[in-house]
Amino acid sequence: MQNPASRPILEARDVRKHYAAHTALDGVSLAVPEQSIFGLLGPNGAGKTSLIRIITQITGADSGEILFRGEKLNASHIGQIGYLPEERGLYKKMKVGEQLLYLAQLRGLPRAEATQRIKHWLDRLELKPWAQKNVEDLSKGMQQKVQFIATVLHQPKLIILDEPFSGFDPINANLIKDEILQLRQDGATIIFSTHRMESVEELCDNIALINRARKVLDGPVSQIKNQFKTSTYEVEGQGKLLVMHPDFEVIEQKARENDHFYARIQLHAGTTPNDLLRFLIGQVQVDAFREQIPSINEIFIRRVRETMPETLLELPVS
Amino acid sequence: MDKIWLIIQREYLTRVRKKSFLVISLLAPLLLAGASIAIAKLNTGSGPDIVAVHDESGLRLAEHLADTEDITFVPAAPGSLAAAQQAFLKAKPKPAALLDFPASFTLDSTGGVQVLANGSLPLKRREIIRKAVNKALGELKMARSGLTQAVIDKMQARVDLAAIDLTQQGGRRNDVGTTTGIAYVLSILVYLFIFVYGVQVMRGVSEEKSSRIMEVMISSVKPFQLMMGKILGIAGVVLTQFALWLVLSWGITTVVMPLLLKADKPVAAATVTTTQTVDNQQATVDKPAVSAAAPVTDAVVAPRPGQPFSVWSALDGLPIGSIIGGFLFFFLGGYLLYSAMFAAIGSAVDDQTDAQQFMFPVTIPLILSYVVSINVIINGDPNGPLAFWLSMIPLTSPIAMVMRLPFGVPTWQLVLSGTLLIAGFVGTTWVAARIYRVGILMYGKKVTYKELSKWMFYKG
Incomplete structure (x- = not known):
C-alpha cells in the first residue's frame, strides 16, 4: 500500500527531550511515509509517549525538529492531526453528539460540517440511538467508539493512535482495525504506538523500535523480518531423521506418532535451502518444508535485549 | 481566541x-x-418592645416609667397577677414582658419586682427595664422629698438635653x-x-x-x-x-x-x-x-x-x-x-x-x-x-x-x-x-x- 517514493508526511530529526530525572528521547530521528501505517514500538517507558506528545504539540522538544510535510511543525498543523491518547476519556456528563461537536470545533471544524460528519460516523458505527445520551450512560465499548470518532472526525492527514486496542473487546477491536485500514485507503497516515506485536504484524507497513530513549531499529516490516531471518527451516516429515552434516545444524527435533517428526534446522553460511532439501529427500519423506520467519515480537524482544543488556527486563508478554 | x-x-x-x-x-x-x-x-426585637406593667403597689408606677426607643410601657390588665398573666398571654400585639410590682412594693422597700416573659428576656432588654424603673423610682423619691414638680421638670429638662445628644448618637x-x-x-x-x-x-x-x-x-x-x-x-x-x-x-x-x-x-x-x-x-x-x-x-x-x-x-x-x-x-x-x-x-x-x-x-x-x-x-x-x-x-x-x-x-x-x-x-x-x-x-x-x-x- 505504501509508496516508498513519496515524501514523508512526518519527519523527526534528532529529537531530544530531557526531564529532570531522566532522558525521554535521546536523538531520535525517523520518517513516516505518507499513506502508510507506521508502528511505533517499544517497551513501557521507552519514550514513545514523549515522542507522540511532541508530535501532537502537547510538549516541546528540547532540541531537534519535527517536520510536517516538509514544514516545521506549528500550531496550524493541529487541525491536520488526530490523536487518540493511551489515557483517554470523555466528559461524562456531556451528551455524545454535543461532545463530538465540541471536540471537532476545537480542532477547527466548522459547526455545520461537524454536525454532518458526526451524523455520518454515528450511523456508521451504530451509535445513532445514543447521540442524545450522556457519555456515562454508554458501555465502555461504545465510549471507545465515540473516542475513535472524535479522533478522526476532522479528517486528519495524520492519525496517532496510542495503544488503540487496549481495553477493546475483540469485536470492537476488529471494527476499529477495519476502520484504520479504510482510513489509510482514503489517504490518511496512521502512527500506531503499541507494545502488542500481533496487531503490528497485521497492520503496519513500517515500524520503528524505540528503547531507552533511542531508536534501535526501523524500516519496512518485510525488510526487517528479512533482516532478522536466521536461515532456519522448519521440516515436517516421516522417517528417521539423522543429521550429521557440516552445512546444517538441527536446533530442535521432536518425534511424533507414526514415525513422524518435526525439526528446525539452521543452514550454515553458503548453504542454500535446496542443499538441505536434497539432503532431506535422500533420508526421509518430506511433508512440509518452510523457512522460519521471525515474528515482530521475537525481533522486538531480541532487539530490546541487545540494547538493554545489563538490566532485568520487564517485557510485555504477548 | x-x-x-x-x-x-x-x-x-x-x-x-x-x-x-x-x-x-x-x-x-x-x-x-x-x-x-x-x-x-x-422577632419583635426590631420594633419597640411592649412591656405590660402590673402594679399592685398603688404607686402608679406605669405612669412614671418613661418610654424609650426600645421599650414602650403600657398598663397591664387590672386585677390579680394571675389575671394580668392571662391577659398578657392573650394580648395582641404580643407584649414582650410583664413587669410586676407586688403590693408590698414601696419606695423604701423595693424588693419583689419581677419581669415575666415567654422564654428568657434578653439581657439588654432587662437592663433597659431596670434603668427605667430606677429612673421612675428616683423621680418619685425626689417628689417625696419635697421637690416640686416644677423643680423636677427643670432637672428633667437637663436630662432631656442629654437625651437629645444621645438620640443623635443613636441615629448615627x-x-x-x-x-x-x-x-x-x-x-x-x-x-x-x-x-x-x-x-x-x-x-x-x-x-x-x-x-x-x-x-x-x-x-x-x-x-x-x-x-x-x-x-x-x-x-x-x-x-x-x-x-x-x-x-x-x-x-x-x-x-x-x-x-x-x-x-x-x-x-x-x-x-x-x-x-x-x-x-x-x-x-x-x-x-x-x-x-x-x-x-x-x-x-x-x-x-x-x-x-x-x-x-x-x-x-x-x-x-x-x-x-x-x-x-x-x-x-x-x-x-x-x-x-x-x-x-x-x-x-x-x-x-x-x-x-x-x-x-x-x-x-x-x-x-x-x-x-x-x-x-x-x-x-x-x-x-x-x-x-x-x-x-x-x-x-x-x-x-x-x-x-x-x-x-x-x-x-x-x-x-x-x-x-x-x-x-x-x-x-x-x-x-x-x-x-x-x-x-x-x-x-x-x-x-x-x-x-x-x-x-x-x-x-x-
Whole structure:
C-alpha cells in the first residue's frame, strides 16, 4: 500500500527531550511515509509517549525538529492531526453528539460540517440511538467508539493512535482495525504506538523500535523480518531423521506418532535451502518444508535485549 | 481566541443547564425572603418592645416609667397577677414582658419586682427595664422629698438635653449599623463565592484529569486556554447567579413581601434584612421609579420617632456607585486570583482527597483576610493603617477592600489596590498555568510542594 517514493508526511530529526530525572528521547530521528501505517514500538517507558506528545504539540522538544510535510511543525498543523491518547476519556456528563461537536470545533471544524460528519460516523458505527445520551450512560465499548470518532472526525492527514486496542473487546477491536485500514485507503497516515506485536504484524507497513530513549531499529516490516531471518527451516516429515552434516545444524527435533517428526534446522553460511532439501529427500519423506520467519515480537524482544543488556527486563508478554 | 471562547461556552452552559443551578438560583432569594419574613413575624426585637406593667403597689408606677426607643410601657390588665398573666398571654400585639410590682412594693422597700416573659428576656432588654424603673423610682423619691414638680421638670429638662445628644448618637449609630451590615454582607458574599466557585474550578480540573479527557483536549488547545476557559466560564456562571438573585430579590422584596406584610407595615420596613440591603440597593439604582412607588418605601422613607431607621433612607448617604462597581471588580479580581490557584491544585492531584493538603495554604489567606478584616475594619478603624494594608495586598484585598467600600475609600487607594490586584492575578495565573501544564499530564505520582516548585521551571 505504501509508496516508498513519496515524501514523508512526518519527519523527526534528532529529537531530544530531557526531564529532570531522566532522558525521554535521546536523538531520535525517523520518517513516516505518507499513506502508510507506521508502528511505533517499544517497551513501557521507552519514550514513545514523549515522542507522540511532541508530535501532537502537547510538549516541546528540547532540541531537534519535527517536520510536517516538509514544514516545521506549528500550531496550524493541529487541525491536520488526530490523536487518540493511551489515557483517554470523555466528559461524562456531556451528551455524545454535543461532545463530538465540541471536540471537532476545537480542532477547527466548522459547526455545520461537524454536525454532518458526526451524523455520518454515528450511523456508521451504530451509535445513532445514543447521540442524545450522556457519555456515562454508554458501555465502555461504545465510549471507545465515540473516542475513535472524535479522533478522526476532522479528517486528519495524520492519525496517532496510542495503544488503540487496549481495553477493546475483540469485536470492537476488529471494527476499529477495519476502520484504520479504510482510513489509510482514503489517504490518511496512521502512527500506531503499541507494545502488542500481533496487531503490528497485521497492520503496519513500517515500524520503528524505540528503547531507552533511542531508536534501535526501523524500516519496512518485510525488510526487517528479512533482516532478522536466521536461515532456519522448519521440516515436517516421516522417517528417521539423522543429521550429521557440516552445512546444517538441527536446533530442535521432536518425534511424533507414526514415525513422524518435526525439526528446525539452521543452514550454515553458503548453504542454500535446496542443499538441505536434497539432503532431506535422500533420508526421509518430506511433508512440509518452510523457512522460519521471525515474528515482530521475537525481533522486538531480541532487539530490546541487545540494547538493554545489563538490566532485568520487564517485557510485555504477548 | 476562538477556542477559548468555545471552552468558556461549554463550561458555562454545562453548569447553567444543571438543575442544581436553577434550584439554587430560585431557592436562595426565596429562602432569604422567607427567612426575613419569619424573622419579621417572630422577632419583635426590631420594633419597640411592649412591656405590660402590673402594679399592685398603688404607686402608679406605669405612669412614671418613661418610654424609650426600645421599650414602650403600657398598663397591664387590672386585677390579680394571675389575671394580668392571662391577659398578657392573650394580648395582641404580643407584649414582650410583664413587669410586676407586688403590693408590698414601696419606695423604701423595693424588693419583689419581677419581669415575666415567654422564654428568657434578653439581657439588654432587662437592663433597659431596670434603668427605667430606677429612673421612675428616683423621680418619685425626689417628689417625696419635697421637690416640686416644677423643680423636677427643670432637672428633667437637663436630662432631656442629654437625651437629645444621645438620640443623635443613636441615629448615627444606626447609620453605622447599616454601613457595617453592608460591609459584612458584601465581604461574606465575596468570601463565599470565591471559595465555592474556586473549588468548582478545582473540581472541574481534577474531573478532566480523572476522566482522562485532558490529553485529548490539550492536543487541540493550549493548557493555558483550557485553564482560563474554565475559570472564565465559571465566572460567567457566578455573574449569572448574581444577576438572577438580584432580579429575584428585588422582585420579592418590592412586590411580594409588602403584600405579605401589609398588615404590619412598620415591621416590614424593619425587616428588610441586611442581605437584601445589597440587592435592594442595587434595585434602587436600577429602578428608582418603581421602588419609590412601591408600598414599602413610603412607609419607610420618613423615619418616625420610635421606629428603627429604614435601610432605604440609610443608604442615601453611602457611596453606592463605588460600592457596586468596587464589589464587582474586587470580587472578580479575587475570584480570578484564587481560582487560578485552585486550578493548579486540581491539576496537580489525582483525586479530590489529595487536594486537601494543597487547599490548606490557599484557603488560609482567604479565611484570615475575612476574620482579620472584620476585627480591623468593622470593629476597628476602616481607614487605619492595618485596614489600608489589608486592602492593598492582592490576597486579602478582595475581601478587605469590599468591606471598606461602604465606609468610603479614597479613590487613589481604590486605584492602587485595583492595580495591585490585577498584577496579583496575572502573576498567580502565570505561576498556576505553569504548574497546571505539567500537572494535568502527571498521573499516579504523589505530588509534594518541592515537586510543584520544580514544575514551575520546566521547559515547554
